[in-house]
Amino acid sequence: MENVRTTTARPAVWLMFAIILVALNLRPSMAAVGPLLSAIRGDIALSFSLASLLTMLPVMAMGLAMFFGIRISQRLGELRTVLLSLLIIGLATLSRLMIDSAAELIASAVLAGIGIALIQALMPALIKSRFPDNVALCMGLYVTSIMGGAAIAASFAPLMLAHTGSWRIALAVWAALALLAFVSGWTQRKNLSSPAAVATQKESFFNNSRAWLLAIFFGLGTASYTCVLAWLAPYYVEKGWSEQNAGLLLGFLTAMEVISGLVVPAIANRSRDRRGVLMALLGLIIAGFCGLILSPQHLSLLWLCLLGLGIGGLFPMSLIVSLDHLDNPQRAGGLTAFVQGIGYLIAGLSPLMAGIVRDQLGSFEWAWWSLTAVMVIMLLMVWRFDPRHYTRHFD
Structure with a gap:
């Protein structure tokens, strides 16, 4: 056997x-x-x-x-x-x-x-x-x-x-x-x-409110990834760090993302209800952004560790929650394609918007505060992802 x-x-x-x-x-x-x-x-x-x-x-x-x-x-x-x-x-x-x-x-x-x-x-x-x-x-x-x-x-x-x-x-x-x-x-x-x-089978999800909720959730979470990727190093260069050291900080954050991307889905695999894990990840991101804003020069590795662990786990978990909604692989694939399609359009705009905020207000802090507020909104969205109600959203 x-x-x-x-x-x-x-x-x-x-x-x-x-x-x-x-x-x-x-x-x-x-x-x-x-x-x-x-x-x-x-x-x-x-x-x-x-x-x-x-x-x-x-x-x-x-x-x-x-x-x-x-x-x-x-x-x-x-x-x-x-x-x-x-x-x-x-x-x-x-x-x-x-x-x-x-x-x-x-x-x-x-x-x-x-x-x-x-x-x-x-x-x-x-x-x-x-x-x-x-x-x-x-x-x-x-x-x-x-x-x-x-x-x-x-x-x-x-x-x-x-x-x-x-x-x-x-x-x-x-x-x-x-x-x-x-x-x-x-x-x-x-x-x-x-x-x-x-x-x-061809199925359109444009008229499905749950599909849009999942897409917006994925897009807002990915926006934090793209903004940090684009502006973390320039933020620390403005704080007086060398470009090389600022790049090393970004590398450290990316390493934390990789670790979280491996560990978090394995932990989440024990239960079909992913809400506890999602809330913990969003909490890590919020704490990381607050530290980045209030005390960027002190405990900088701690703030980047929190951010990396949160962002690195949130990215795969957003897709996993979408897959959970449908048992049929082809329908689930169509849903995740829609979620990623809308989500990447949202995330693609986020670094540009953060750059505009920086140009207009003279500081990256306002961009980080904006992303913190977005994470709080996502915490409220998480409550909607009760696996007991998934089937009612898709015929």
Whole structure:
């Protein structure tokens, strides 16, 4: 009996490994830009306002493409969709070897964002259908791998620049990671469905109030992630820290996010009622923002630890709560695509809005206070996520 279980479990382990490799490709095209920005601006004409588009536009593209991702996966099948997406990401990343203008750099970012969105639209349904008994744990591994990819790219891109002397190579080298994931995905072709095996059911969630609640919840939570990613280092530079030390703070926060993304879904997997975990995570974020505002120079690592643990756990838990609402993997996948589509459109605007607040009021503190208020609103929203009432919101 044990041999049968081992034989059955082995393909699932290799499939999860392939999913992790794919997920590692979903942020380097964006995360590698920030640490190299000064070198890029020294070579091509790129204002800070244009530079902000390198994060904003891919996130917006990810949101818009979410609405088409499920249809494409239904037509092409899971395997072809994943491989096509990795090909798009890889080519967009590799094209940066030949970039000579800001417009070309932004175009490569948008193209990568579309490839990223196709994978993110498909993956929740794939995980729910292949790992029905461990959805929270596997979603945690998947989302943690996304954040891990960002951390790896942000950390190693400056080293690549130092070794090669070329920011173009430091940006383009991440195409190798897409190639590795492409090969791993191809080895899983027996475990991924053909077009005929994918449900062709089309369902719109635009008229469903619960779907909008989930989307807004995901978008507001992701807004805190994108704002911290964009403005934490500049905030500490304004406080007198060096750019290198401010970057190390961001790296520490990202490490906390990865740890939380792994641990929190595993803890939450013990109960279908996720509200206690969600409230604890939001409490951590609120405490972190308050510390960041009131005492940024003292106990700074503590505030960033609280923020990282809260944000890192909230991201996967927001998707897990969406998946919990529907048992059918295809319907649940369609719902999470809608949630991410609307959510990323909300989150894509948040760094720009925080920048406007900074320009108008002269301080990042007001942006942090605004996000703190948003987290309090999300605490009130959490009470609506009673698993006993999920079925009444979807026919």
